[in-house]
Amino acid sequence: MLISEIIRKKRDGDTLTESEIAAMVAGITEDTASEGQVAAFAMATFFQGMTREEAAALTLAMRDSGEVFRWDLDGPVVDKHSTGGVGDNVSLMLAPIVAACGAYVPMISGRGLGHTGGTLDKMESIPGYNAVPDNDLFRKVVGTVGCAIIGQTTALAPADKRFYGIRDVTATVESVPLITASILSKKLAAGLDALVMDVKTGNGAFMPTFERSVELAESIVSVSRTAGMPCNALVTGMDQPLARDAGNAVEVKNAVEFLIEVHRDVRLEWVVLALAGEMLLLSGLVDDRDTGFSVARAALEDGRAAEVFGRMVAGLGGPRDFVERYDDHLPKAPLVRDVEAPVEGHVESIDTRGIGLAVVELGGGRRKATDPVDPAVGITGLIDLGQAVAVGTPLCTIHARDEAGLDAAEEAVRRAYRIGEAPAQSDPVLKVID
Structure with a gap:
């Protein structure tokens, strides 16, 4: 042919x-x-x-271009995929929560590129953590712990790797059917029984408008089901950083403190538990999403999820006492500076993409795929939309490697925050597609 x-x-x-x-x-x-x-x-x-049938055929052909995992476990195998954002460390808490509820979560994640952070880069800020284990170790950790957060191997959907690389340099990344096939081919190759999508919308999202985000979410749900994998999607807001911290080690610290209840960002908690409830529903472990939400919250509150996270880290080569001594193990940047509000008022808007690019300026992200990442740098304590500020109120704290990065990030943060008279609000979960 x-x-x-x-x-x-x-x-x-x-x-x-x-x-x-x-x-x-x-x-x-x-x-x-x-x-x-x-x-x-x-x-x-x-x-x-493409028609739905064409997109499903493309998805399945790319899945079958490499290895396809087959699991033999005593429970459902489920995962979540996010289209990416800023301060989006959801996966770090979500995988252990769902695993603590009886599902298996083989979470194959990616690295950050552009203004969005990468789950894999975050996990690699943990000393000794093996984010690219061989298949035997991957299977062992998933089977014994319940979850493993790792990177894509070259054996999974190799057609997608070449195809995406060419799309990236030919201005064709934004095609909805091609995005759909790219995401689903890897998830189907991971041998999932079900998938929940987290499609971001807002000024920090890959799809900035709500309409385009819904279009992508509906495409993924429809094609996934046509390909034989149950899938629901949540459209969630990314018009401000999801967590109050953005970077690699700082987001891991945020995640551990979330799990052990030192601090939980309210919007982040709603997104995590909503996704967990949806995963438990699709897995058949609960009968409705409200029950799923409650079951997930219980696994978080009673410490089971934190225990699973610690076992996963240890199983993949990280410190066995990581959850207990996370602050001792995580790298720290040498320079720290608060960025203060210049005027009184309320946070009227946040250029979320600009915050993400400030992390890149610090060295915590990539302009191109081959760039190294500094795990220690980042921005913490980012205040929310609508919050009242006085002159001198810290908008955030910058953690930098050098003065040049510190100055560039401070300037970017000042541009990103707009302070006005009226408080603004944003909903964390905007739409469920089932």
Whole structure:
């Protein structure tokens, strides 16, 4: 089957067959389709779109381009995927909470790129933590602890890795069916029984408008079900950082303090428990999402989730006393400075993307995939939308490696916070798609 004919057919707006899509994916995987041909296919799809059936066929073909996990466990296997944001450390608490409730969570996560943080970078700020274990260790930790947060291996959905790399440099990343297939191919390859999506919306989200976020969420839910995996989605707000801390080690500290109840950001708690309830519902462990919310809260409140988190860290090579002595183990930046409010009023808006880029300026994120990340730097104590401030009230605290990074981050934070007269509000969970 000629790759050029598949491209032509999609270019002209025709519907591709399952075999044509499989041939295209084989060409991507085996390098028999040139980079130009892959780019042309991506651009044709960007403009012509795909039916649900086409997107499902693309998802399954990319899943089958590599290894597919098969689990033999005594409970449901479920995961969550987020489209990314700032101060979004949800996964660190969510996986152990759901595992403590009887599900298994093999959470395959990514690294940060651009203004969004990466779960994998956060976990790697824990000394000794092996974020890319071999399959035997991955299976062992999931089976004995209940969850493992690791990175994608090259064996899982290799077609997606090449396809995404080409999309990234050809302005075709924002195609809803291609985003859908990219996310779901990896999740299906992980052998899940069910998936819950957390699709962010707002000025710190990949999809900044509510309408586009809902479109993506509905696409993922529909295609996932067509591909045979139950899926629900939550559309959650990202018009301010989700946690009060943004960075790598600082978000891990925030997560541990959340689990052991030193401090819990209110919006973060609602998102975590709402997602946990949805995961328990889809797993069949509860009959309705309200019960799921309550069961998840109980696992958080009685310390079971914190215990699971500690066992996961130890199982993947981290300190066995990490939960008890997290502040001793996590790296710290040498320079610390508060950023103070210049005027009195209320926080009227926050440029969340700008906060994320301030972390990048500090060295805590990446401009390109090969950039190193400084785990110690970040921003803590970010105040919320609507909060009243006086002149000199700290908007946040910057943790930096050097004076240049400190100054650049302070300037970015000052630009990001707009202080006005009226308090503003934002809902953490905006829509459930089931």
